[in-house]
Amino acid sequence: MTAVLRKIGEVARIFDAVANLEFKSLALTRGQYLYLVRIAEQPGIILERLAAEVKVDRTTAARALQKLVQIGLVEKRRDAANQKNRQLFVTASGQQAAALIQRENLLSETTAxxxxxxxxxxxxxxxxxxxxxxxxxxxxxxxxxxxxxx
The missing domain is CATH 1.10.287 (Helix Hairpins)
Incomplete structure (x- = not known):
């Protein structure tokens, strides 16, 4: 691995670790905040597109999404155009959590x-x-x- 990729990885791990500690109060476990923010930014996104955005497989995204639904931050709705798809939307509490996460992201970027x-x-x-x-x-x-x- 080159020094550049190592440094990029270190930066990513630092911010991931900080975010995971700071978002514990939201009942979010490792990395779930990524999914929540993407859904808030793209209301109605479907699971396959979400997985592609976060660069994980569909199964990994589905597990994270299931937890977000269980804790009431995200809801699934049938897609009127394609009944097989479930569109994803943040709930009111999900929107509050996403806003906090976006503020943290801005602070992290400003700091970096x-x-x-x-x-x-x-x-x-x-x-x-x-x-x-x-x-x-x-x-x-x-x-x-x-x-x-x-």
Whole structure:
């Protein structure tokens, strides 16, 4: 692993660990806040799209979603256009929790970029966009069961 990927992973793990500790009061377990915010940002999203957004398999997303429904933060509704699909919406308490999580995300980003100039921030964002463009095909191929030659 290169030093760059190691550092990106460390940053992600730090913020994930902080978020998991800070969101315990919301009865959210590891990573569930990611799902809640995506649903709040995209009311009516379906499970398959949610799983793709968070980059997990459908089963993992379904387990997280089940817990969010059980604790009353998310509700499922039948899709009028496709009865097989269940659209996902945050409840009133889910909206409050999502708003708190979004404020935490903003604080985390502000903290991480506090000594960056606007130009450095723009350059970092552009570099991360390129990095994502490079690695997204890896996720798609892995989901299809493909492996890479090492």
């Amino acid at each position: 970029l506090q000594d960056f100039s606007p130009e450095q921030t723009a350059a970092l964002e552009a570099s991360l966009d390129q990095l994502l463009a490079n690695v997204r095909p890896l996720w798609q191929n892995a989901k299809r069961g493909q492996t890479r030659d090492y």
